[in-house]
Amino acid sequence: WLEAAGITSAEEVAFIPGKNNSVLIRSANQIYLTEDSGNNWIVVPAPSSSPVFEIKVSAANPDQFFALTQSGFYVTTNQGDDWKSYRMPNSRTLKSVQISSTDEKRWYLQYEESVNPNRAITEVGILSTKDGGKTWQSKNKDLRVASPTDIDIVSTSEGLALIGVT
Numbered sequence: 001w002l003e004a005a006g007i008t009s010a011e012e013v014a015f016i017p018g019k020n021n022s023v024l025i026r027s028a029n030q031i032y033l034t035e036d037s038g039n040n041w042i043v044v045p046a047p048s049s050s051p052v053f054e055i056k057v058s059a060a061n062p063d064q065f066f067a068l069t070q071s072g073f074y075v076t077t078n079q080g081d082d083w084k085s086y087r088m089p090n091s092r093t094l095k096s097v098q099i100s101s102t103d104e105k106r107w108y109l110q111y112e113e114s115v116n117p118n119r120a121i122t123e124v125g126i127l128s129t130k131d132g133g134k135t136w137q138s139k140n141k142d143l144r145v146a147s148p149t150d151i152d153i154v155s156t157s158e159g160l161a162l163i164g165v166t
Contacts, residue, residue, distance in 0.1 A: 007032055007041065017059040024065065026055045031067070033079065047074035047083035056097055060104035068094050073109060075133065086133045095124075105132035108139070 009027045016022035021037045024044070031044040031052060046052065050069035058064035067074045073086040073094055092111045100106035109127045126139040 012055055014055050014057045014065075016057050016062045018062050022062070024055055024057060026052055031055060031065075031080065044080035045083075047076070047080075047085070048072070054097060056099055058099045058104045059101040060099075064099075064104055066097050066099060066107070068097055073097065084133075103130075106130050107133065109136075 007025060007027055007030075010025045011028060012026040014024040014026075016024065019035065022033070022035045023038065025032045025034075025041075029051065031046065032041045033044050034041050044065070047067045048069050048071050050071040052067045052069050054066075054068040056066040058066070061077065063077055063079050065076050065080060067076075067083070074083040075086065076083045092113045094109055094111050096110040098108045107129050111125055111127065113123045113125065115123045123140075127136045128139050129136050
């Protein structure tokens, strides 16, 4: 293994579909992009001042990146030059994002929501959009889990989200 151009930690790696030499790395404070198998790296402009805790790349559009931060959910269609912010209600904490492998406008967000802070009751749920974030639908019907860590969006395909529950 070789150190990648001064990148001292890699908390997440996202390979860019259809671009064999391209990779995104999320470190504690930055997002890095290489398009030449790691010979050269550029810093992708951060979507906000909040640390990014998850990155994803769309299989349907390799220039479309997704970033989750404590302040919200962000999408870029030009490799980070411009980010569009999607805000959730204040009580919802985003946990994970998945993107359809065939439709760049179909996304799934996992969230936690404090429904009774006095009794530490938390609800988990899935939101989905088919129109690139213009409208959102709850996918919580018949979704029952014991705790917020029990859910994970494993993969998505046309019209179907596979949700893993332990």
